[in-house]
Amino acid sequence: MAQTDDQGHSPPEGDWRREYWRRNLRLMVILLSIWFIVPFGGGVLFVEQLNQVSFGGYPLGFWIAQQGSIYTFLILILIYAVRMDRLDDKFGVSERDEEGQRR
Amino acid sequence: MSNIQIWTLTFIVLSFAVYIFIAWRSRVAETKGFYVAGQGIPTVANGAAIAADWMSAASFISMAGLIAFLGSDGSIYLMGWTGGYVLLALLIAPYLRKWGRFTVPEFVGDRYSELVRTVAAAAAVIISFTYVVGQMNGGGIVFSRFLNIDINGGVVIAAAIIFTYAVLGGMKGITWTQVAQYTVLIIAYLIPAFAVAQAVTGIAIPQISFGQILDELNALSTEFGLDRYTEAFTARPMIDIFLVTLTLMIGTAGLPHVIIRFYTTKTVRGSRYSAFWALLFIGLLYTTAPAVGAFTKFNLLEGVQGRTVDQLPQWIENWRATGLVTINPDATTIESVSNSADAGADLTVNNDILVLASPEIAGLPAPIVGLVAAGGMAAAMSTAAGLLLVISSSVSHDFYFRRFRKHAHDRERLLVGRIAMAGAVVVAVIAGINPPAFVAQVVAFAFGMAASSFFPAIVLGIFWKRCNAKGAAAGMITGLALTIAYMIYTLEVFGTPENEHILDISPEAIGAIGAAVNFIVAIVVSKLTSPPPKHLEELVENLRYPAERRTVPTTGSSGNSTGEEA
Numbered sequence: 001m002a003q004t005d006d007q008g009h010s011p012p013e014g015d016w017r018r019e020y021w022r023r024n025l026r027l028m029v030i031l032l033s034i035w036f037i038v039p040f041g042g043g044v045l046f047v048e049q050l051n052q053v054s055f056g057g058y059p060l061g062f063w064i065a066q067q068g069s070i071y072t073f074l075i076l077i078l079i080y081a082v083r084m085d086r087l088d089d090k091f092g093v094s095e096r097d098e099e100g101q102r103r
Numbered sequence: 104m105s106n107i108q109i110w111t112l113t114f115i116v117l118s119f120a121v122y123i124f125i126a127w128r129s130r131v132a133e134t135k136g137f138y139v140a141g142q143g144i145p146t147v148a149n150g151a152a153i154a155a156d157w158m159s160a161a162s163f164i165s166m167a168g169l170i171a172f173l174g175s176d177g178s179i180y181l182m183g184w185t186g187g188y189v190l191l192a193l194l195i196a197p198y199l200r201k202w203g204r205f206t207v208p209e210f211v212g213d214r215y216s217e218l219v220r221t222v223a224a225a226a227a228v229i230i231s232f233t234y235v236v237g238q239m240n241g242g243g244i245v246f247s248r249f250l251n252i253d254i255n256g257g258v259v260i261a262a263a264i265i266f267t268y269a270v271l272g273g274m275k276g277i278t279w280t281q282v283a284q285y286t287v288l289i290i291a292y293l294i295p296a297f298a299v300a301q302a303v304t305g306i307a308i309p310q311i312s313f314g315q316i317l318d319e320l321n322a323l324s325t326e327f328g329l330d331r332y333t334e335a336f337t338a339r340p341m342i343d344i345f346l347v348t349l350t351l352m353i354g355t356a357g358l359p360h361v362i363i364r365f366y367t368t369k370t371v372r373g374s375r376y377s378a379f380w381a382l383l384f385i386g387l388l389y390t391t392a393p394a395v396g397a398f399t400k401f402n403l404l405e406g407v408q409g410r411t412v413d414q415l416p417q418w419i420e421n422w423r424a425t426g427l428v429t430i431n432p433d434a435t436t437i438e439s440v441s442n443s444a445d446a447g448a449d450l451t452v453n454n455d456i457l458v459l460a461s462p463e464i465a466g467l468p469a470p471i472v473g474l475v476a477a478g479g480m481a482a483a484m485s486t487a488a489g490l491l492l493v494i495s496s497s498v499s500h501d502f503y504f505r506r507f508r509k510h511a512h513d514r515e516r517l518l519v520g521r522i523a524m525a526g527a528v529v530v531a532v533i534a535g536i537n538p539p540a541f542v543a544q545v546v547a548f549a550f551g552m553a554a555s556s557f558f559p560a561i562v563l564g565i566f567w568k569r570c571n572a573k574g575a576a577a578g579m580i581t582g583l584a585l586t587i588a589y590m591i592y593t594l595e596v597f598g599t600p601e602n603e604h605i606l607d608i609s610p611e612a613i614g615a616i617g618a619a620v621n622f623i624v625a626i627v628v629s630k631l632t633s634p635p636p637k638h639l640e641e642l643v644e645n646l647r648y649p650a651e652r653r654t655v656p657t658t659g660s661s662g663n664s665t666g667e668e669a
Contacts, residue, residue, distance in 0.1 A: 057314025065178035081375040
């Protein structure tokens with residue numbers, strides 16, 4: 001579904017655009033893979049195997065399903081927001097006022 | 104009036120007074136204020152408003168109770184109702200904020216066509232309406248138990264308050280009220296949870312301490328003829344757990360009342376951080392809920408273990424009046440406990456009361472019981488208000504003004520927005536008084552519909568320039584039709600006979616399949632038909648970059664850019 005081709009832009013203009021979008025998509029795909037693997041792998045598909053392991057009083061699979069995945073989601077969003085701030089700045093597309101302060 | 108009633112009344116009147124005060128302070132005079140709060144909400148406040156908007160009567164009142172009886176399989180709600188925020192933050196929020204208009208149907212309408220806009224507006228109204236009914240009813244339960252007001256009276260009182268601030272202040276009033284409501288509901292949820300955790304384990308942080316009672320809880324559950332608490336797949340088979348969780352996640356990211364909350368931030372960057380703050384605020388309750396479920400079940404089972412019917416704790420007597428706790432007339436000692444009346448257990452406890460009753464079950468003082476009641480009301484009202492805004496904006500902004508009054512003035516638009524809001528409140532009251540099924544169940548269906556209609560259309564609209572109007576319309580219609588058809592096929596609620604689940608897939612799980620069908624149909628149909636016009640490709644291209652490119656890079660040149668990121 002994620003297609004990155006940018007038709008109809010002259011090369012110098014199109015280059016940074018393509019590069020910015022490619023980096024955004026790469027970050028997104030990595031984070032979404034973790035988003036999928038932790039709850040569905042640890043909390044559903046392999047929950048019974050992981051429950052054999054004890055984690056601070058909790059069966060590990062049970063803990064991932066009822067606590068761990070929520071912490072994972074939170075960290076993923078934070079990583080995305082921080083990394084995108086850097087990416088936006090790097091490509092000069094962050095939202096700033098005339099003095100260069102964040103809006 | 105009992106001590107508990109006096110405290111409940113005090114907290115409810117106080118919190119309602121705050122909401123009305125905020126509403127008066129944030130009344131609006133233009134449509135931008137009414138629909139998107141003038142795009143001026145600070146990030147952290149927006150996060151709190153999203154959290155209150157999101158956490159409904161189902162989250163606050165029903166969820167911990169559901170988890171208490173589902174045990175390990177209750178994780179579907181915990182993972183499902185939080186995982187969607189990752190999708191929102193990465194796939195939807197920043198792009199729709201960049202586009203920067205008023206409603207969700209407006210985005211798909213501008214991106215695709217008028218037909219898609221109308222389908223989307225209709226879907227937004229149906230989804231939000233399904234969802235609002237549960238809120239009204241949840242509010243009614245709080246009133247009826249704590250103040251001995253009849254459920255219908257409770258629904259009308261709650262609606263009158265929402266009416267005041269939603270009609271006066273629109274999105275701006277709703278947002279600032281939601282910030283206050285989040286504060287009320289999270290305090291009301293956490294205080295009893297911490298107190299119960301401290302009382303049972305000696306460690307006050309429930310997230311850490313509920314692990315300590317799981318072994319005992321497993322043993323107690325077995326004794327009462329229930330499944331072991333931490334055993335997976337006792338309530339639902341694995342494939343169903345997988346698909347329900349996925350449906351709730353995708354549905355979260357497709358719910359119009361959640362998506363529009365990201366339109367109100369000041370910047371694109373703000374919308375990303377809003378998602379973070381929102382999930383942090385939501386996570387506070389969602390990581391506490393499984394602990395509340397486990398502790399309450401533990402206290403409940405331990406409290407009735409081996410007791411004869413006339414020796415039962417006082418809270419059971421208090422709640423029997425609502426009909427939500429029943430004792431089998433043939434029972435002498437309590438030997439089995441269930442949440443379903445059909446099970447014929449000695450003691451039947453409805454899911455919906457466990458959170459509201461948890462302070463009483465743990466024997467906490469009356470002010471805390473009153474606070475929990477006010478928290479339940481805050482959760483129900485904040486979500487209802489967000490939903491009512493979607494209903495009114497879909498009807499007025501996306502339908503009436505698109506079809507009949509294309510060139511209306513701002514004053515007329517604001518007036519019609521307010522009239523639509525008033526109408527939506529009245530309809531919600533009527534439906535809240537005659538609810539179709541119990542609270543969380545109703546909400547679950549809204550997710551299936553949102554997952555199978557909006558999410559694919561929006562994501563394709565942002566990430567695939569080639570997706571065209573025919574593809575999106577065909578995808579939405581087939582996805583939605585499949586989902587609704589399967590719900591009607593498997594559920595009696597709609598007056599049709601109940602059929603067997605196909606491949607163990609429950610009606611709550613069908614949304615994920617509906618979404619997949621929507622994606623496939625949209626892609627195939629788009630490929631077979633002509634590409635969208637040039638100006639739409641440019642619209643999509645522009646969504647990708649938060650701001651116009653500056654020739655001088657900011658990194659390094661501005662002293663506080665790195666400081667802010669730390």
